[in-house]
Amino acid sequence: MAISPSSEPDIVRLGLLGFGNVGAAFVQLVVQQADTIESRTGIRLEVARVGVRNLSDSRQKQLVQGVMSTDVQALVADPDVDLIVEVMGGIDPARDLITYALKNGKPVVTANKTLLSQFGAELFAVSDSCGVDLLFEAAVAGGIPFVRALRESLRGEPIRRVMGIVNGTTNYILTKMTEDGAQYADALAEAQQLGFAETDPTADVEGHDAAAKAAIIASIAFGAHVVAADVYCEGISSITAADISIAHRLGYVVKLLAIAEQAAGSQDVAVRVHPAMVPITHPLASVRDSYNAVFIEGDAVGSLMFYGRGAGGMPTASAVLGDVIDAAVNLRKGTHADIGTFTQVSIKAIADISSQYLLGFDVADKPGVLHAITGVFARHGVSIRQAEQEGIGEDARLVFITHAARESDVQNCLREFGELDAVKKSLGFIRVIGE
Numbered sequence: 001m002a003i004s005p006s007s008e009p010d011i012v013r014l015g016l017l018g019f020g021n022v023g024a025a026f027v028q029l030v031v032q033q034a035d036t037i038e039s040r041t042g043i044r045l046e047v048a049r050v051g052v053r054n055l056s057d058s059r060q061k062q063l064v065q066g067v068m069s070t071d072v073q074a075l076v077a078d079p080d081v082d083l084i085v086e087v088m089g090g091i092d093p094a095r096d097l098i099t100y101a102l103k104n105g106k107p108v109v110t111a112n113k114t115l116l117s118q119f120g121a122e123l124f125a126v127s128d129s130c131g132v133d134l135l136f137e138a139a140v141a142g143g144i145p146f147v148r149a150l151r152e153s154l155r156g157e158p159i160r161r162v163m164g165i166v167n168g169t170t171n172y173i174l175t176k177m178t179e180d181g182a183q184y185a186d187a188l189a190e191a192q193q194l195g196f197a198e199t200d201p202t203a204d205v206e207g208h209d210a211a212a213k214a215a216i217i218a219s220i221a222f223g224a225h226v227v228a229a230d231v232y233c234e235g236i237s238s239i240t241a242a243d244i245s246i247a248h249r250l251g252y253v254v255k256l257l258a259i260a261e262q263a264a265g266s267q268d269v270a271v272r273v274h275p276a277m278v279p280i281t282h283p284l285a286s287v288r289d290s291y292n293a294v295f296i297e298g299d300a301v302g303s304l305m306f307y308g309r310g311a312g313g314m315p316t317a318s319a320v321l322g323d324v325i326d327a328a329v330n331l332r333k334g335t336h337a338d339i340g341t342f343t344q345v346s347i348k349a350i351a352d353i354s355s356q357y358l359l360g361f362d363v364a365d366k367p368g369v370l371h372a373i374t375g376v377f378a379r380h381g382v383s384i385r386q387a388e389q390e391g392i393g394e395d396a397r398l399v400f401i402t403h404a405a406r407e408s409d410v411q412n413c414l415r416e417f418g419e420l421d422a423v424k425k426s427l428g429f430i431r432v433i434g435e
Contacts, residue, residue: 009038012328013048015081015106017072017097018088019064022111022138022320023050025313026085027063029321043328049075051088076101083327085320086110087138095119102126102134107327107336109320111138117212117228120219121342133336135323140213141166141292143315145322146306150220150296151339158299159221161261163433166213168290168311169197169204170236170256174275175288177244178253184239196290206235207273210258217294218260218271225342226260226271232350234274243430246360246399250386252277253285257433264299270348276433277358284434351408356385358401359410360427361417365396369422373398376416380409401432 014030016023030045038044050064051072069075076084076097084101086094086108094115098108103126110116116123116139127134137147141164150159165171169191176187188205191197203209211231218226236256247254257276262269278285283305287293292310297303309315330336363369370387377384383403390397402410410429417423 009044010042010332011044011046012331013046013080013082014324015049015051015075015078015084016047016064017051017075017084017086017094019050019052019068020087021313022087022316023085024063025317026087026320029314029317030324033321037325041325041329043325043332045324045328048081049078051075072097073100076106077104082106083324083331084108085324086112087320088112089114091115091118095123098123098134099126102130102132105130105132107133107135107331109133109135109323109327111136111316111320113139113209113212113216114228117215120216120227121225124339124342127336128338131336133323133327133330134339135327135337136216137323138316138319140216141294141306142168142308142310142312143318144292144294144306144308144310145319146294146296147216147220148322149304149306150217151337154296154298154301157301158264159262159296160264160299161259161297162217162221162294163257163259163261163284164217164294165255165284165287165292166217166258166294166310167204167207167210167256168292168309169201170207170210171287171292172196172290173205174236174239174244174254174256177239177241178248179288181241181245183241184237205237207233207256208235210256210273214258214260214271214273217258218269219342220339221260221296222262222269222345223340223343224262224269224345226269226345226347230271230347232272232274236275238428239275242427246358247277247430250277250358250399250401251280252358252432253280254278254430255284255287257284259433268346268348270353272350272353274431276431278434282434351406351411353407354404355407356402356404356432357410357429358399358432359414359429360397360399361423362425362427363396363398364422364424365392365394366422370398372420372422373400373417376413376420377402379416380412381405382409382413397427 173187293307386401
C-alpha cells in the first residue's frame with residue numbers, strides 16, 4: 001500500500017563503512033530509489049556519513065561530498081546515524097565496529113563474508129541480545145536473494161543439502177575450459193584481463209572464497225555453528241583440459257561446488273568445497289561464465305534453484321539495499337529479524353563422506369591389467385558403475401565411474417593403485433555430484 005504524499009517521511013540516516021565498488025553503487029541506488037522506497041514504506045533513506053580510507057579520491061568527493069570521514073569509530077558512534085552499512089571487508093576493524101553499533105541499538109547490514117564465516121555466531125548473538133538487526137544477504141552470493149529464503153521462507157523446511165556455484169571467477173575459468181578447450185593458465189589469464197580475477201587469484205581459484213560462503217550457508221541452513229576452518233577445501237588449479245574433456249564425453253560438466261548437507265536424523269553436518277562432475281542435465285550444469293547459482297534440496301519443497309549475478313558493484317549493492325530497507329522498517333517498528341540460535345554440531349570429515357567418483361589411469365595395455373585394477377576396487381568395497389578404455393598400446397587409458405562409495409575407501413584404492421606395476425600413472429579423481 002502506497003504512503004500518502006501528505007505524510008511526513010520517517011528519515012533513517014545511514015552510516016556507510018567502505019566506499020569501493022559496492023559502496024559507491026549502494027550510494028547511487030539509495031539516491032535513485034529514495035522516492036520509490038519512501039512511497040512504499042514511508043521511510044526516507046539518507047546517506048549521512050561515509051567512512052573512507054582516503055579523502056583524496058575524486059570519485060568519493062563527487063558522490064558523497066561533505067559527508068566523508070576517515071574516523072570510522074566516530075561515524076559509528078554518531079547519534080545522527082541510525083543504521084550502519086558495512087562494505088569495508090576484513091576482520092578488523094569491522095568486527096569491533098559492528099559489535100559497537102549493535103550494542104548501541106543500531107542495526108547493521110553487512111556484505112562481509114570473511115567476518116561472518118569466522119565470527120558470525122558471536123555477532124548474531126549480540127544482535128539478538130540487543131534486539132536489532134544484523135542482515136547479510138550480500139555476503140554469500142552477491143545479488144542473489146537466497147539467504148532471506150533460507151532464513152524466512154524455508155525456516156520450517158527440513159533442508160538436506162545446499163550446493164552451489166558461489167564463485168564467479170572459477171566458474172568463468174571452467175566455462176572457458178569447457179566451451180573453448182582452453183588450458184587452465186590461459187583461462188585464468190583471460191579472467192584477469194577482463195577483471196573477473198584478481199592479480200593474486202589464490203582466494204578464488206583455491207576455493208577459500210567459496211569455503212567462507214559455504215560456512216555461512218551451512219550455519220543458516222542447519223542452525224549449526226560452522227566456521228570457515230570447518231570447511232574441507234579444494235580449488236580448481238589442478239583441473240586439466242583432459243579432465244574437462246573426459247567429463248564432457250561422459251555427459252558431465254566440471255564445476256567448483258560449495259556443498260553443505262545433513263542427513264535426516266543426523267547431528268553431523270558435512271561442508272566442503274571442491275571441483276565436481278555435474279550431469280549435463282542438472283540445472284547447475286548450465287550456469288556459465290561469472291554467474292552464480294544455489295541449489296537447495298528439502299524434504300517437503302523438493303528442489304529449488306536461485307540464479308544470478310554473484311558479484312559486481314550493482315548486483316551486490318542491490319542485495320545490500322534490500323537488507324537496509326528491511327532493517328530500517330524494523331528499526332522504526334521496534335522489532336528485528338531473529339536469526340535463532342546456532343547449535344554445536346559434529347563436522348563430518350571428508351574421509352567419511354560418500355559420493356560417486358571418476359578415476360583415470362594410464363596403463364600398460366596387456367592381459368590382466370583390468371583384472372588387477374578391478375581387484376583393488378573389490379578389496380576396498382568400491383563398486384564400479386561404468387568403465388571404458390581410451391587408446392591402445394602405450395597410450396592406453398582406463399576411466400572408471402564408481403557407485404556411491406566412502407571417500408576413505410576410494411583413497412585407499414588410489415594408494416594401492418600406485419603400487420601396481422600395470423598402472424603407469426594415476427590421473428587422480430573427481431567427485432561426481434547431482435545424480
